[in-house]
Amino acid sequence: MEPLLAASSADFLGHSGWLWLAFLGCVVTLLVIDLGVLHREDRENELRESLLPVSLHSLFGRRRDGGGPGGGVAMPVTEAVRS
Numbered sequence: 001m002e003p004l005l006a007a008s009s010a011d012f013l014g015h016s017g018w019l020w021l022a023f024l025g026c027v028v029t030l031l032v033i034d035l036g037v038l039h040r041e042d043r044e045n046e047l048r049e050s051l052l053p054v055s056l057h058s059l060f061g062r063r064r065d066g067g068g069p070g071g072g073v074a075m076p077v078t079e080a081v082r083s
Contacts, residue, residue, distance in 0.1 A: 010017050
């Protein structure tokens with residue numbers, strides 16, 4: 001039991017081991033929910049279904065790197081959607 005405690009409290013990339021284990025647990029849980037519950041059946045997505053996620057990813061990506069209407073200035077999402 002002592003080696004397990006030593007490994008979980010060891011510093012890895014600036015954070016403790018238990019934090020990395022919790023992060024990996026969250027990633028695996030979200031993957032299981034996504035593949036096992038939300039996308040259970042194998043079918044092709046329609047164009048309308050795929051436009052919303054793509055537009056949201058593009059919007060938040062552009063806001064983050066400064067390519068949006070505010071030139072990288074942080075603004076609330078409601079203002080970013082309006083502009």
